[in-house]
Amino acid sequence: MKTLFDQQRAAFAQDSFPDLAARLDRFARLNALMEKHEERMAQAISADFGHRSRHETLIAESFITLSDIAHTQKHLKRWMKPRRVATAMHFLPGSSRIIPQPLGVVGIISPWNYPLQLAIVPAVAALAAGNRVMIKPSELTPRFSDLLGEILAERFARDECAVVTGDADVAREFSSLPFDHLFFTGSTAVGRHVAVAAGANLTPVTLELGGKSPAIVGADADIPAAAKKIASGKLLNAGQTCIAPDYVLLPHASFDAFAHAYAEAVAQLYPTLENNPDYTSIVNPRHYARLQGLIADARGKGARFFEVNPAGEAADPQTRKLRPTILSQVNDSMSVMQEEIFGPVLPVVGYDSMDAAIAYVNARPRPLALYYFGHNAADTQRVLRETTSGGVTLNDTLLHLAQANLPFGGVGPSGSGAYHGDYGFKLFSKEKPVFSQSRFSGSALLFPPYGKFTETMLYWMKKIL
Secondary structure (H helix, E strand, O other): OHHHHHHHHHHHHHOOOOOHHHHHHHHHHHHHHHHHOHHHHHHHHHHHHOOOOHHHHHHHHHHHHHHHHHHHHHHHHHHHOOEEEOOOHHHOOOEEEEEEEEOOEEEEEOOOOOOOHHHHHHHHHHHHOOOEEEEEOOOOOHHHHHHHHHHHHHHOOOOOEEEOOOOHHHHHHHHOOOOOEEEEEOOHHHHHHHHHHHHOOOOOEEEEOOOOOEEEEOOOOOHHHHHHHHHHHHHHHHHOOOOOOOEEEEEHHHHHHHHHHHHHHHHHHOOOOOOOOOOOOOOOHHHHHHHHHHHHHHHHOOOEEEEOOOOOOOOOOOOOOOOOEEEEOOOOOOHHHOOOOOOOEEEEEEEOOHHHHHHHHHOOOOOOEEEEEOOOHHHHHHHHHHOOOOEEEEOOOOHHHHOOOOOEOOOHHHEEOOEOHHHHHHHOEEEEEEEEOOOOOOHHHHOOOOOHHHHHHHHHHHHOO
């Protein structure tokens, strides 16, 4: 691993500012690989999960990745251009500009839940900025991780963009390399370790974490429409999505209507579960048992339990297709209200007023995403202004992530730094400030020895601030 890092660093030293043509060539090669191996990648991911909906992979991974590549190709020339910025009047006729410069070698640690998108989309941003890239995918999706390394090796030299596979020990060693930037997507707990390891090298770190993302249903919301959109966002990838709605806040009087509408929505989206190719398995037995434990803990502490099983099928633990579940009468003593759920389990919390709903969100760690359903402009503005989250979608779920012109990232415990589009290009660039002095500069007027003339110059300079 260290040898690969040294190779990439040496290659960057030989070409530390690749031109537009070189960068676009990398994207042409990457785009061709993504299209050529789309089905192989979907099959490998499905095999790693036990079953992963092919269409979920095509929509949430392949399409988003290809869209990001296309967006970058379209706008890269503009992003790379030096930008003129204003110069303070008292330093005229000098001029100021910003030159985006590549950092060097970027490390990317990607997770198992979206193993294609969350490995390649950060790599697109890093390559756009002119860097070399090393990717450490998750050991929980070993088939895909091996395939990704094989695919990239078809068209990329190892000193250009390469994959490092292995277990948690390899990930620890990877995060200890002196990268010029380290990008991590995963849990908050692991993110802390990554930040500590990178800190030893003073490596800048971007952390894309998670947390308990709330969906607030306003008093004026269309309950059936909100329930269906929450169900679609919650059950994509069987809830194994970092920005999935983690719990719902809604008026107490709306609970029965919401529960009924949510069950109807599940039945429409997934008429069957066990043999339904659209419904994804929980990734492994450990996570399946963890989710069952969250449900059991909540029920044991008084939560009401409502399992949605449209076809009345018997659960087969071997397929790990966990039934969509609603929990009500939950409280903070329950693990399901303390941990990020990452599965098709949906706690529902009642509130009496918008004040109470906002206070409930703000009393907890800042989430990666927040969703608000309702059309009251005053309530919408209150939610936007009075809560803090990584991102927001109004009257739907997940979709702020898919907007190339919006930054994606967390805040506080849900992450630091943001990427996508121009924001990703800037993340992996050094925005180098450059001041160009004119031959007619008056700066010598402020050279020592100082005296009354200096005082006079300072007086007039302050007057024109």
